[in-house]
Amino acid sequence: MTAQPMFPLQSALLPGEPLPLRIFEPRYSQLVRDCLEMTDPAFGVVLITRGLEVGGGDVRGDVGALARITEYADHGMGQYQLGTVIGERIRVREWLDDDPYPRADIEPWPDEPGPPVTHERIGEIVDAMLALFERIVSARGARLRPDALAVEPEVADDPSRHIYVLASRVPMGQADRYAVLAAPTLAERVDVLADAIETVSAMVEFQIASDENGE
Structure with missing residues (x-):
């Protein structure tokens, strides 16, 4: 069994998202040093469902993703600035001892087999998001950019990546983001x-109506 370094956060990260991090807590400084010695410098990220990032004692979700370090700056005294990109989804098989930092036995968790998702179905999601964003910006007296939900062609051709990218743009809470990540099938x-x-x-x-009524 290989122990994967883990970084519990108060955010549910979705594949494809960038994750900048400022590291200063000693245990995570050690995590960064250990990751930088790896052939594939990556650590797992999971949502803290209860508790705080600093100090331990948190309750963690069992579904997350790998964050790969793409760039870093060592500021000395155990302080690092990291640039990472969220990669493939993972599932925690077992949490291990937190010494010297959180670790877990993990496994990759690709989408399980399920009904196909058509481009028409994705189009319905896009239309719903456009209607939402149009309502938000119009309430502010602005106009929505025509390319607000544009994605790269290679993303548009991959339904799984496309849905993750779209989900990352919806201003939803962490519980909803986690539910998106933890859905077994596409x-x-x-x-x-x-x-x-x-x-x-x-x-x-509701918020727009409250604002209009002066509440």
Whole structure:
């Protein structure tokens, strides 16, 4: 069993997202030093479901992703500035001792087999997001850019990557982001995302109505 360095955070990170980090806590400074000695300098990131990032004693989710270090600056005294990119999804098989930092036995967790997700279905998600964003910017007296949800062609051709990119742009809470990440199949992830967009849209309408009524 190989112990994977782990970095619990108060954010649910989705594959493809950038993750800049400023490291200063001693245990995570050691994690960075150990990762930089690896052929593949990566550590797992999972959502803290209860507790804080600093000091330990947190409760952690069992689904996360690998964060690969793409650049770093060593500022001395155990302080690092990291640039990382969130990669493939992982599942924690077992949490290990936190000495000298959080570690876990993990396994890759690609999407499980499920119903196909068509470009038409993704188009419905895009339309719902555009309607949400249009409502937000129009309430502020602005206009939505035509390319607000544009993605690179290689992303558009990969439904799994496309959904993760779209999900990363929805202003939803961490619990919803975690639900998107933890959906076993791509089809289920699309449904979870659609529900999250509906929830955010309802919250936006409530806030706009409150503002208009001076509440």
